[in-house]
Amino acid sequence: MHIFLNGxxxxxxQAQISVLDRGFLxxxxxxxxxxxxxxxxxxxxxxxxxxxxxxxxxxxxxPYSSETLRGVAGELSARNxxxxxxxxxxxxxxxxxxxxxxxxxxxxxxxxxxxxxxPFGAVPPGWRLITGSSRLPAGEPLAxxxxxxxxxxxxxxxEPAAAGADEALLLNTQGHLVEGAASNLFWFANGYLCTPPLxxxxxxxxxxxxxxxxxxxxxxxxxxxxxxxxxxxxxxxAFVSLTTAGVAAVSELDGRPLPPxxxxxxxxxGFQEVFQHETMKNSS
Amino acid sequence: MHIFLNGxxxxxxQAQISVLDRGFLxxxxxxxxxxxxxxxxxxxxxxxxxxxxxxxxxxxxxPYSSETLRGVAGELSARNxxxxxxxxxxxxxxxxxxxxxxxxxxxxxxxxxxxxxxPFGAVPPGWRLITGSSRLPAGEPLAxxxxxxxxxxxxxxxEPAAAGADEALLLNTQGHLVEGAASNLFWFANGYLCTPPLxxxxxxxxxxxxxxxxxxxxxxxxxxxxxxxxxxxxxxxAFVSLTTAGVAAVSELDGRPLPPxxxxxxxxxGFQEVFQHETMKNSS
Numbered sequence: 001m002h003i004f005l006n007g008x009x010x011x012x013x014q015a016q017i018s019v020l021d022r023g024f025l026x027x028x029x030x031x032x033x034x035x036x037x038x039x040x041x042x043x044x045x046x047x048x049x050x051x052x053x054x055x056x057x058x059x060x061x062x063p064y065s066s067e068t069l070r071g072v073a074g075e076l077s078a079r080n081x082x083x084x085x086x087x088x089x090x091x092x093x094x095x096x097x098x099x100x101x102x103x104x105x106x107x108x109x110x111x112x113x114x115x116x117x118x119p120f121g122a123v124p125p126g127w128r129l130i131t132g133s134s135r136l137p138a139g140e141p142l143a144x145x146x147x148x149x150x151x152x153x154x155x156x157x158x159e160p161a162a163a164g165a166d167e168a169l170l171l172n173t174q175g176h177l178v179e180g181a182a183s184n185l186f187w188f189a190n191g192y193l194c195t196p197p198l199x200x201x202x203x204x205x206x207x208x209x210x211x212x213x214x215x216x217x218x219x220x221x222x223x224x225x226x227x228x229x230x231x232x233x234x235x236x237x238a239f240v241s242l243t244t245a246g247v248a249a250v251s252e253l254d255g256r257p258l259p260p261x262x263x264x265x266x267x268x269x270g271f272q273e274v275f276q277h278e279t280m281k282n283s284s
Numbered sequence: 285m286h287i288f289l290n291g292x293x294x295x296x297x298q299a300q301i302s303v304l305d306r307g308f309l310x311x312x313x314x315x316x317x318x319x320x321x322x323x324x325x326x327x328x329x330x331x332x333x334x335x336x337x338x339x340x341x342x343x344x345x346x347p348y349s350s351e352t353l354r355g356v357a358g359e360l361s362a363r364n365x366x367x368x369x370x371x372x373x374x375x376x377x378x379x380x381x382x383x384x385x386x387x388x389x390x391x392x393x394x395x396x397x398x399x400x401x402x403p404f405g406a407v408p409p410g411w412r413l414i415t416g417s418s419r420l421p422a423g424e425p426l427a428x429x430x431x432x433x434x435x436x437x438x439x440x441x442x443e444p445a446a447a448g449a450d451e452a453l454l455l456n457t458q459g460h461l462v463e464g465a466a467s468n469l470f471w472f473a474n475g476y477l478c479t480p481p482l483x484x485x486x487x488x489x490x491x492x493x494x495x496x497x498x499x500x501x502x503x504x505x506x507x508x509x510x511x512x513x514x515x516x517x518x519x520x521x522a523f524v525s526l527t528t529a530g531v532a533a534v535s536e537l538d539g540r541p542l543p544p545x546x547x548x549x550x551x552x553x554g555f556q557e558v559f560q561h562e563t564m565k566n567s568s
Contacts (some may be wrong), residue, residue, distance in 0.1 A: 005303060016300035017308065019289060019395045024301065027373060033382075058435070059442050076413020086382060090309060098317075098370060098399040099528075100434060100465055101441040111303045137421040137457050142435055149433035150310035150384060151426055152340070157385040158343050158438040173421045173457040181384055221516035242382075 002079045004072050004112035006063070009079060015111070022105055023092025027127035027148040029109075030054040031090045033088060033243050036258060037279035039077040041087050044070055046206045051091065054145035060093050063108050069174075076114050081153025086115045086244060092148065118244055119271065125275065126260065127166035127240065131155025131229060132181065136201045138172040143201040153181040161254075167240055169229075172201045176226045183240035184208040188261050189225070194235075207271070208240040213268035219262065229253065237261025239268075246271050286363045288349070288396035289294075289357050305393055307376025308469040310384065311432040313393075314338040315374045317527050319401060321363040321563035325371055328354055329489045335375065344377050347392050360398050363427035370399045370528060376432065383448035402528055405556065410535025410544065411450035413525065415513060416440025416465065420458040420485045437465040445538075451524055453513075453537065458483045460510045467524035468492040469530075471516060472545050475510070480506035489513060491525040491555070504547065513537065521545025523552075530555050 003015035022028035041047070048066045055062050064072075073087055087092035089112050096105025137145065168181045178196045179185055184205040186195045193215050198204055204220040215222045227266030230277050232238065236259050238250040247268035248260050289298035299522065306312035316335050318514065320323040325331070332350045341347050355536045357371055373396050380389025418436035441554075442453030462480045463469055465494050468489040470479045482488055499506045522534040522542050531552035536540050 003303060011302070012302075015303045017303055018296075019287060019299045019301055019374070020296070020397070021308060022306060024308040024313075024376065025315070025432060026438060027432050028435065028438055029308075031309070053373050058439070078365070088382060090303070092308065098372060098397075100438045101446075102438060115384075131381075133422045135427060136422045137419045137424075139457070140419050140421075141417060148309060148311050149435045151312065151431050152424075152431045154310060154312055154384045154386060155342070155426070162385075172428070173423070 002076065003125060004076055006106050006110055011204060017109055018095045020095040021092055021100070021109055022094065022096055023090070023109060023148055027099065027150070028146040029060070029092030031148060034087045034089070034203065035238050035243050035275070036057065036073070036077060036087050036189065037275070038108060039074055039083040040279040040281070041070070041073050041207050042201065042275055043210070044278050050146060050206070051089065053169045054147065055091060057145060058093070059102065060091060060108050061106070062091065063110050069073065069112065072112055075154070079113045081107050081143060082116070084117055086117045088113045088115060088145065089149070101104060102113060103231060124245055124248045126163065127248045129180070129250055129253045130156065130161045130165040131254055132168040132169055133159065133169050136170050136178060137170040137198060138174045138201045140201055140270050144198060144204055146203055156181050166248070173242055176200055177229055177232050180240050180242070181206050181243070183242035184239055185238070186211065187227065187235035189235050189236035191221060193220050193222040193263070194225040194227070195222070196226060205241060207243055208238060209248065210271055210274055211267060214267050214274060226264060233258065237264060239264045244274065258262065285398065288545070290394055291360050292300050293359065299395070302394055304379040305376055306378065306386070307379055307393060307432055308390055311434070312386070313374060313376030313432040314342065315372060315430055315432060317493035318371045319365065319404070319559070320361060320369050320371050321559070322565045323367040324563040324565070324567045325354070325357050326559055326563050327490050327494070330493065334430060334488065334490070335373065338431065339375060341429055342377070343386065343416055344375060344392050345390070346375065347394050353396065356396055358497055360396060361552070364398045366398050366400070368401055370401045372397045372399060374385055374432070404530060408529055408532045410533045412448065413464070413534055413537045413556065414445045414449040414452050415538055416439065416452040416454050417443065418454055418455050420456040422458045422460060422485045423483060424485055428482060428488060430487055433537070440465050452469050452533070459512060460484055461513055461516050462486050464524045464526070466528070469522070470495065471511065471519035471522040473548060474517050475505060477506040477547070478509040478511070479506070480510060484510060489525060491527055491530065493533065494555055494558055495525045495551060498558060502550060502554060517542065521548060523548045530559065
């Protein structure tokens with residue numbers, strides 16, 4: 001694999017950073033994962049905007065423009081001969097002095113990698129979900145950015161229960177189900193498509209935004225709502241949205257079944273149409 | 285500076301890791317910072333025990349024994365000619381596949397570095413504290429370990445208000461003051477030395493443990509208690525405890541004064557005596 005690191009495209013073995021990089025020491029950074037097709041990254045502008053806002057919030061200067069890095073993404077795709085892939089963009093604050101204060105760390109590290117993507121297309125068969133043991137802090141401003149502090153998301157995927165599960169859902173400190181470790185959460189209730197509000201402490205997913213667009217085009221009423229695990233189990237069907245898989249129906253949570261909803265299939269198809277349309281060759 | 289990395293002592297420029305290390309990508313790791321004097325790390329066994337418990341919790345296999353790494357600490361001290369320093373030990377899960385699941389990442393990365401230590405001895409003059417904007421999740425199991433997910437601790441040190449401040453205090457999601465970004469919090473109230481309980485979502489600091497020992501030796505009654513910022517400002521004096529500075533009196537929070545307490549000076553002196561006694565040459 002060839003990797004972009006601070007201005008150079010290098011073989012994987014040479015793509016190395018200092019052990020004093022604050023990304024390594026403290027998770028002091030941000031990342032984005034995008035799906036590409038035909039070498040075209042899906043929703044580049046929205047991912048870039050989330051990264052840019054996060055970098056502003058953390059006070060990390062973006063060392064390259066959106067245009068430059070979009071060009072690099074194309075180059076990586078060609079060099080690695082991977083046109084349908086997952087593109088990962090990682091920005092850290094770079095090396096600095098010891099301690100939490102970021103003062104003096106002013107040479108950010110920027111890495112872009114390409115990874116094989118799981119099969120993509122039809123809505124996956126019902127996913128089995130578990131509830132993770134981490135608790136997300138409700139109202140935490142950091143939650144709106146895709147930071148490199150991901151232990152609360154890693155742990156549920158490492159717990160023994162995760163062995164047979166497709167994804168883990170996380171509760172916030174108020175006891176509400178708010179998001180998946182790597183996905184946003186949707187369910188149907190009383191004729192509405194529902195999803196937790198951003199203020200509950202979740203990441204504003206790009207696929208989540210596309211789901212809203214698709215639901216609107218389908219004439220489905222959507223709203224933000226809070227939900228407990230018990231309430232979720234009484235919903236009229238549910239799905240998660242995520243970059244790697246698009247829309248995935250949920251068939252059970254912690255071994256308890258959720259009813260299938262034909263609407264999940266329609267939203268999934270609508271998502272695929274948007275994805276295919278926007279990633280047609282030369283669509284950029 | 286010479287650095288220990290996965291079994292070798294290397295010049296700083298050669299101490300490099302893969303950009304695919306999960307420590308860098310997700311903060312998937314743990315660390316410890318110890319104060320050394322005469323080349324002797326203070327409370328090595330307690331720091332090691334916290335690291336070991338954290339590694340168990342995260343499912344990361346410690347690649348070296350406590351004895352081996354304590355020996356490396358001595359070697360680093362000699363190679364860098366720094367006998368009074370800060371020793372940092374960093375353990376990450378190493379490189380793995382893309383995504384949060386740690387499956388397949390089974391070659392941990394272990395780094396040890398030495399850093400100049402700030403002057404140490406007398407209790408520092410009253411520290412000016414600010415309240416940071418991050419919210420720690422009350423009851424989160426991860427809080428009991430010194431993980432590499434430190435953005436909630438970094439941010440308050442990067443906020444504009446931090447410019448003139450010595451340390452930032454953090455609230456948990458229940459609105460209680462629970463710890464400093466890099467310190468534990470103590471205050472005096474109704475004849476008691478008080479500090480927040482571990483269940484409030486704080487790190488079990490090693491210096492915090494030593495403060496308990498010193499208070500006990502001085503005959504001071506100590507207890508765990510919860511406190512709001514308002515309650516804290518009405519206390520009879522306060523201090524923070526931390527590896528880098530030992531015990532530091534607090535003179536103000538967000539510009540509002542706290543009364544000085546002669547007990548802080550006594551605890552600080554008691555701490556220094558313990559530190560000096562345990563780090564005498566050949567005391568290991």
